[in-house]
Amino acid sequence: MGLFERLMHIDRRIIFLCIALAVLIPFIFPLRLPTYVTRRVKDVYDRIETLTPDDPPVLISIDYDPAAMPELQPMTLAVLRHCFSKDLKVITMTLHQAGPGLALDATSEAAEEYGKVNGIDYVFLGFKPAIAMVIDQMGQDIHRAFPEDYFGTPLSEIPMIADIHTYDDISLIVTFAASAITEAWVAYANGPYQEPVAAGCTAVSATDYYPFLQTGQLFGLIGGLKGAAEYEYLIGVPGRAIIGMDAQSIAHLIIIVFVIIGNVAFFVQRRGAAGGGRRG
Amino acid sequence: MRRQVPLAICFFLGVTMAIQYFIPHRVSLVYGETIRTWYLIVFTFALVLGTGSLIRVHWARIRRRASGWWYSLIAMGGLVLTLAVGFFGGIGQEGLFMKLYNYVQVPLEGTMFSLLAFYIASAAYRAFRARTLEATLLLLAAGIVMLGRVPIGQSIWAGFPRITEWILEVPNLAAKRGIMIGVGLGMISTAVKIILGIERSWIGGGD
Amino acid sequence: MSTDLWVWLAALLTFCIYSFLYRDNPVYKAAEHLFVGVSAAYYLVIYYHNSVLPNLARPLWAAVTEGQHGNFILIIPGILGIFFFLRFFPRGGWLSRWSIAFYVGSGAGLSIPRTMLTRIIQQMQGTMVSFIPTQAWRTLLAEPTIWNGLWLMSVPLAAVGVLCTLSYFFFSRPHRGVLGVTSRIGIVFLMIGFGASFGYTVMARISLLIGRVYFLLSDWLGIIE
Numbered sequence: 001m002g003l004f005e006r007l008m009h010i011d012r013r014i015i016f017l018c019i020a021l022a023v024l025i026p027f028i029f030p031l032r033l034p035t036y037v038t039r040r041v042k043d044v045y046d047r048i049e050t051l052t053p054d055d056p057p058v059l060i061s062i063d064y065d066p067a068a069m070p071e072l073q074p075m076t077l078a079v080l081r082h083c084f085s086k087d088l089k090v091i092t093m094t095l096h097q098a099g100p101g102l103a104l105d106a107t108s109e110a111a112e113e114y115g116k117v118n119g120i121d122y123v124f125l126g127f128k129p130a131i132a133m134v135i136d137q138m139g140q141d142i143h144r145a146f147p148e149d150y151f152g153t154p155l156s157e158i159p160m161i162a163d164i165h166t167y168d169d170i171s172l173i174v175t176f177a178a179s180a181i182t183e184a185w186v187a188y189a190n191g192p193y194q195e196p197v198a199a200g201c202t203a204v205s206a207t208d209y210y211p212f213l214q215t216g217q218l219f220g221l222i223g224g225l226k227g228a229a230e231y232e233y234l235i236g237v238p239g240r241a242i243i244g245m246d247a248q249s250i251a252h253l254i255i256i257v258f259v260i261i262g263n264v265a266f267f268v269q270r271r272g273a274a275g276g277g278r279r280g
Numbered sequence: 281m282r283r284q285v286p287l288a289i290c291f292f293l294g295v296t297m298a299i300q301y302f303i304p305h306r307v308s309l310v311y312g313e314t315i316r317t318w319y320l321i322v323f324t325f326a327l328v329l330g331t332g333s334l335i336r337v338h339w340a341r342i343r344r345r346a347s348g349w350w351y352s353l354i355a356m357g358g359l360v361l362t363l364a365v366g367f368f369g370g371i372g373q374e375g376l377f378m379k380l381y382n383y384v385q386v387p388l389e390g391t392m393f394s395l396l397a398f399y400i401a402s403a404a405y406r407a408f409r410a411r412t413l414e415a416t417l418l419l420l421a422a423g424i425v426m427l428g429r430v431p432i433g434q435s436i437w438a439g440f441p442r443i444t445e446w447i448l449e450v451p452n453l454a455a456k457r458g459i460m461i462g463v464g465l466g467m468i469s470t471a472v473k474i475i476l477g478i479e480r481s482w483i484g485g486g487d
Numbered sequence: 488m489s490t491d492l493w494v495w496l497a498a499l500l501t502f503c504i505y506s507f508l509y510r511d512n513p514v515y516k517a518a519e520h521l522f523v524g525v526s527a528a529y530y531l532v533i534y535y536h537n538s539v540l541p542n543l544a545r546p547l548w549a550a551v552t553e554g555q556h557g558n559f560i561l562i563i564p565g566i567l568g569i570f571f572f573l574r575f576f577p578r579g580g581w582l583s584r585w586s587i588a589f590y591v592g593s594g595a596g597l598s599i600p601r602t603m604l605t606r607i608i609q610q611m612q613g614t615m616v617s618f619i620p621t622q623a624w625r626t627l628l629a630e631p632t633i634w635n636g637l638w639l640m641s642v643p644l645a646a647v648g649v650l651c652t653l654s655y656f657f658f659s660r661p662h663r664g665v666l667g668v669t670s671r672i673g674i675v676f677l678m679i680g681f682g683a684s685f686g687y688t689v690m691a692r693i694s695l696l697i698g699r700v701y702f703l704l705s706d707w708l709g710i711i712e
Contacts, residue, residue, distance in 0.1 A: 018401075020696075034435075036431070038445065065389065066389040067389050068393075069386065069390055070394075070697060071698075097533055098530070105373070108373060127538070136601075137317070145316075147545070147546070150371075187598075191605045192601060203687040203688065203694065204684075204687060207452050207456060207684045208684075211457040211610055214645075215610065215612065217605065224687065224691055224694060225694040226429050243711070251697075252433075252693070258401060259423070262405045262406065262408065263419075283584070285584075290592035290595075292592070293589060293593040294592040294596035298599045301601070314560075317564075318561075319593055321538070321565060321568055324538040324539055324543075325567075325571045326571055326590065329572065331527045334523070354520045359524035361528075362524070362525050362528030363531060363532065366528065366531075366536075371536050379493055380525060383496050384522075384525050385526050387497040387500045388500050389522060390699055390702075392522070393695050394695040394699045395504070400692045414674060415678075417679055417682060421678070421679045422682040422685040425687060429687070446637070448683055451676045451680055451683075454647075454652055455648065458649050458651075461607060461649075464603070467602050467606070468598075470595075471595040474595045484584070
């Protein structure tokens with residue numbers, strides 16, 4: 001068996017091992033590659049930067065499950081830290097059934113870092129099913145969609161949110177989602193109520209939202225772990241995303257090398273087979 | 281009647297909820313709010329039903345001692361433990377319920393999906409071939425985006441991020457918008473067919 | 488290295504799943520089934536605490552004990568919800584269709600105008616506006632660079648790309664003549680778009696692995712901060 005044929009039939013566990021090492025080694029021996037910021041992430045940052053503590057609260061919807069956590073939790077934390085560092089009031093919620101645990105973790109972690117108090121500086125509304133209905137209902141009356149917060153306290157008894165009833169009482173919405181929930185926020189909050197919406201999403205879905213960016217239906221987009229790293233860089237608080245960029249870079253290079261080797265092997269084999277056929 | 285009444289309910293609600301969007305009168309707003317509030321409650325029961333079906337399947341496997349029934353026992357054991365802890369212990373951050381979530385569900389689900397990293401590398405090596413012009417375009421675009429979206433790409437050549445941005449904002453935008461419009465037309469026509477009773481698969485079989 | 492037993496449990500479960508990379512085995516299957524059971528129960532508990540209690544049970548209780556009689560109307564969606572479970576009984580199963588009709592019909596009606604606005608009208612608006620790139624002109628005049636010049640040409644190009652992509656999906660006529668040319672151009676745009684999606688998908692999958700490796704090295708072993 002020639003070299004290229006052996007390469008074409010390599011045991012996939014060797015490929016798995018290469019990927020594992022490509023991710024593991026940069027963590028232990030970091031390259032510390034510089035991060036650069038893209039326009040769409042900066043748009044989110046700049047918009048939140050314009051807000052002041054006297055402005056209405058920011059609504060952050062944390063709509064993902066543990067499968068998307070590695071990409072979305074870092075950007076959620078970065079945006080929460082940004083809001084809390086500016087003493088903005090924050091309302092967090094989730095429309096994903098597996099989201100409450102992650103949303104509660106992110107909200108509490110960021111709030112604790114900045115000494116923020118539940119009910120005064122932020123509120124966690126918890127989870128509601130029926131995504132489209134909830135988003136639409138919040139445009140009419142948030143208290144009907146969420147009669148209580150996650151801990152069972154009636155919203156009317158929470159000072160921060162007692163007078164917050166519709167999207168008119170909210171500065172902007174940032175949704176972090178791994179699925180079509182982002183589109184639901186655009187369709188049911190931005191469309192009918194013209195509420196400014198920004199999205200943080202997994203890299204898988206990021207390319208699908210560029211049409212919304214061009215029309216202004218989304219005013220910014222934080223896509224994938226790279227987007228999270230950019231936001232961490234902008235707020236000056238490095239976290240898991242920036243640390244992961246070295247591993248991301250090396251893994252991408254390895255995969256590109258795999259694709260090149262695979263194609264070279266394929267074309268050499270194909271030419272060899274064609275040449276053998278002509279000789280025969 | 282057992283099919284006509286649900287079809288009539290579907291038609292009435294579909295038409296009224298579509299028209300309600302355009303009518304700012306107080307009666308219309310109250311109607312819309314009422315239906316949305318009811319929907320939240322009804323939909324919750326639908327989700328609960330899905331979990332009930334799961335319990336039935338695993339319980340049947342345990343009862344019959346079917347092949348691999350001990351795995352179903354593990355599933356049911358995890359389910360009963362989490363239910364008990366959640367209903368009686370509450371859902372606060374420091375409770376056992378959240379510990380089970382953070383240290384059992386999160387690592388299991390996160391690790392399961394992280395397996396995809398290995399499989400996508402293996403698939404890219406074995407199957408991603410520039411056989412045709414279209415495949416070559418796809419491969420080139422993917423390679424440029426993969427380099428342009430990581431710091432090492434900018435270190436190799438400062439042009440990678442700019443070309444990546446152009447690819448995303450121009451040809452990618454055009455393609456995704458075309459797909460979005462097509463899918464949107466499909467979604468609307470499906471919704472209209474459901475409301476008019478042309479699409480009846482949701483009713484199921486029987487009388 | 489962590490001394491928290493919960494972290495050790497999480498690390499153990501992580502390796503149970505990763506054992507699948509070598510080959511399928513009972514340890515992986517056991518971990519998979521544990522996940523199925525725990526997550527199903529988690530969702531049930533969350534539905535109960537976050538939806539059933541605040542939106543149904545407590546308002547009904549308030550109707551009985553605090554005189555908020557308007558809340559009694561919530562009995563109707565409560566009954567519709569219970570109808571779902573009649574699917575398990577042959578004689579009453581037809582009642583579950585009422586519940587399904589309720590949420591299918593209202594969901595379909597709610598979605599039509601909003602989908603039309605978001606996916607059709609505003610997208611068409613964005614495409615038409617692109618044919619006259621005033622913003623790109625202003626940017627070029629303010630900062631005359633090659634990149635801004637390229638951008639000025641690209642904005643209407645994207646609009647042409649949208650039309651060509653749509654022409655590719657028009658299957659009512661054979662793709663010949665003018666339609667053949669535009670659909671070929673549409674394919675080029677689609678392939679580049681899918682290539683960008685694939686590149687991002689690779690990025691996403693690697694990120695998931697990075698997350699787990701970070702947990703193992705940081706939370707479990709304590710090797711990195």
